[in-house]
Amino acid sequence: MDLGQHIGYVDLVSLVGETNRCPGGKRAISRLAQTLHVGPHHRVLEVGSNTGFTSIELAAITGCRTDGVEINAAAVEEARRSAAALPARIAERVSFHVGDVRKLPWDEETFDVVVCGGALGFVEGREPAFSEIRRVLRPLGMVSITHLYYRSTPPASLPNRLADVLGFRVPVYGWKEWLEELAPAGWELYDFTRRPLAARPTEVVDAYAEHLTSSARIQALPPEQRDRVREQWRHACHVFNDNHRHLGVMDLVLRRPLATGVPEQPELFLEPGVYDRYFTHEFVPLAGTENR
Template identity: 70%
Template sequence: MTTISEPMPYVDLLALVGETNRCPGGKRAVSRLAHTMHLGPRHHVLEVGSNTGFTSIELAALTGCQADGIEINPAAVAEANRTAARLPAHIGERVAFHTGDVRTLPWDPDTFDAVVCGGALGFVDDRSAAFAEIRRVLRPLGMVSITHLYYRSAPPPQLSGRLADVLGFTVPVYGWEQWLADLAPDGWEVYHLDRRPMAARPARVVDAYADALTSTPRIEALAAQERARVREQWRAVSHLFNDNHAHLGVMELVLRRPMRDDVPEQPELFIEPGAYDPHFAHAFVPLPESETI
């Protein structure tokens, strides 16, 4: 029997359980962004913070694009490449994963048609350097999608404290406006912006999910006492994240590099209700109170 220590750091628990590291919104968000960015078989996509490869693999399967992922964690890169090796050849040959830092990308200028990121840019120390590198490797009129969680309402301090204890860092209680200010720097066109509320799932669903992910051969191989501890810890973590999701929303942002860096986008006046105005209001255009014909 395999034995482990208790309590486990969250990253070790995550690796042991083997939870798929999805971007916020999962495959539904990937599908929406692939459509918004008009991706197809001729496109070369870079994923920043690719982790274990979920988004790159989904994009290659959905659109036929070529996808390269870059991730700072070598263990996650190794797992992503192992996953890619098990895929059907027509998908697996279109994805590759590399260990590296977004602030020093190893590709030539104008290599990629699009860049995708599932939230990693929010935790990069020097975002200006990261965006400069993304701009360098992205072709003119290339798009950058950033899918990022934000707080719709402030969580109770006790919940934030428990979350920080598990993650090992404090999650900033930012609304979408604050994240947008950080993640849409000057010189980029805001091509698309959408917000979607997240929600807590019923406790029975969380319990069923926790049980399903801790009933695998890897967990069954643990000694009985350690197996029980892992299941208890994973269930507690799942409920903690579920409680936090009651306060969250997800922001789906698509930026575009201008045709020429020295010519800014001309402002747009007539923007339909419900769309975001990046030029003057810096807000979503309100719906009309009444319509007349």
């Protein structure tokens, strides 16, 4: 890992040992497991598994077998290190792989569920990615995509600050734009929910950054490198916190239909909170169900 003047964000996350949890953390994963009906006999693929938190938590709470695929080798190394510290009954059901979602190494219809914590939104060529996911997913299998969206317009400077931290520019999309991008034709819209995120007080962010950069791993670095890592991580945490003032998180669940060639009939009577795009070809919440 190059510890020069600036460390790439994913390498920085791996270096400080941050688990890079999905928005909502363990509570979100618990809700996700229930929505996806994951159980001990299921095999789950996590796309963009990063340092492995979601894969490990799903295996721990449901008894399923999980495979995480991540393009960044440093993140996979950290995920494997975390898995090695697990009790054997969990560790034996968790695997992590370096790979690209656009060219997955598994056979057709290998997985019951695919989960993604936002990586699909930043894959160049999402059509090949969805094609590969469909290939390795069994009929009636579920795909979960947890993704951030802007619920209010950020200051003009904030997207630039965020791009400096991440190394790429995040589109200033609301939930409707992301939903159109991440729910392609040919998939059933099984579930869709939104909830707001909140910023934390400055002192909480400072304490969090200090905690993660006080580990033995960071303390073992040469002083100049250690100070650089600590300052870069603190800066990144504050940029993310500023961004959270304007963000919400959307949980999108798609299902692969049966390959019968006969489309499923649309539903007429839906409960409040359900999003539908039958007939109008647009995602429309039922009257009185708007959530922010």
